[in-house]
Amino acid sequence: MKDDASRRTDTLTRIAEVLGPMYGSERLAPFLYAHLRMRAPRTVVELGTGVGVSSFWMAKALEDNGHGHLWTIDSFDALRDPVELRALRDLLGACGLTDVVGADAPALLREVAERLGLSSRMSIIPSRLNLDQDGHFARYDFSSKTLDFVFSDFLHGPDHIERILGHFLPRMSDAAAILIDSVASEVASYLAVERFVADLNSGRTPPSLSRGWLPGDHDAVSARTYRLLHLRDQTGGPQRTTTWIDIEPRRPWPSDAALGDHLPR
Ligand SMILES: C[S@@+](CC[C@H](N)C(=O)[O-])C[C@H]1O[C@@H](n2cnc3c(N)ncnc32)[C@H](O)[C@@H]1O
Known part of the structure; x- marks a missing residue:
């Protein structure tokens, strides 16, 4: 007999x-599960819950780590239609969750989190994200926290990337990462993120990124190194890319690398 776990x-x-x-x-x-198991973040934000796949796997990593919380935001517009909601309930049934009854998408996904033993690790926040609204993110519980990991999976045009980075970069901790989905699937978005990261690493903060930043924000952002990698799921279509910006204090080598015996003399 299988146990609960x-x-x-x-x-x-x-x-x-x-x-x-x-x-x-x-x-x-x-x-994302393996990534968060290794990073052991305390504060994780996801923009775009969808049907919760990435959210549940990230929350499971936090649960297995024994610490950390995920805030995941979605308008859930696509699941307002009763036909779509019923289809989601049927698919959850095919996952073995035959008796989840939630009347709307957030209620349904919270029920799933409960069944998975992940309720205390995640907050599912129904809200329409508005990147054009100054101070939009102030309404969320995580707004006063320093963040360790952000996964953005909702909009991926060059302007969206600019606003997402503009908001989150000054709020990231010293050992953090921002992942944005589908950026490398469009040339303009790819070029924009490459340029932002190159500018940041050469000590220039693009003015379009730093609108509204306080002097301390400039200092915090320029004290770091940004490493950029475009992950590609080569088994899928062209949409399957995830851009990973890794953030570390500005040093010529990784923070925890030992000096060792192999440096040239
Ligand atoms: C690609 S899906 C997220 C998939 C999810 N991360 C997963 O792995 O299952 C994108 C989601 O972003 C949401 N979305 C798009 N624009 C939004 C907005 N302005 N505010 C909130 N959610 C939005 C959509 O409702 C959709 O569920």
């Missing part, structure tokens, strides 16, 4: 297999 793990695996293909996160979600 292995039944929950089976359900999570089924969620990736059954729901993952809806937004192409069936392989990304386990990657």
Whole structure:
């Protein structure tokens, strides 16, 4: 007989297999799990919950780490239609969750979190994100916190990237990462993020990025190194890219690398 923990793990695996293909996160979600297990973040924000695949896998990593919280935001517009909501309930049934009854998407996903034993690790926040509104993010519980990990999976045009980085960069901790989905799937977005990161690393803060920053924000952002990598799920279509900006204090080598015996003399 399987115990509760292995039944929950089976359900999570089924969620990736059954729901993952809806937004192409069936392989990304386990990657995020492993990534957060290794990074051990305390504060994680996700923009774009979708049907919760990446959210549940990230929250599971926090649960297995024994610390950390995920705030995940979505308008859930696509799931307001009762037909779509019923379809989601049916798919959850195919994952072994045959008796979830939530009357709307947030209620349904909170029920799933409960069944997976992840309720205390995640907050599902129904809200329409508005990147054009000054101070939009002040309304969220995480607004006063320093963030360790941000996964943005909702809009990925060059202007969106500019606003997402403009808001989050000064709020990131010293050992953090920002992942943005689908950036390398469009040339203009790819070029924009490459340029932002090159500018940041050469000590220039693009003015478009730093609108509204305080002097301390400039200091914090310029005291760091930004490493950029475009992950590509080569098994999927062109949309399957995730851009990873890793953030560390500005030093010529990784913070925890030992000096060792191999430096040239
Ligand atoms: C690609 S899906 C997220 C997939 C999810 N991360 C996963 O792995 O299953 C994008 C989500 O962003 C949401 N979204 C798009 N624009 C939004 C906005 N302005 N505010 C809030 N949510 C938005 C959509 O409702 C959709 O659920």
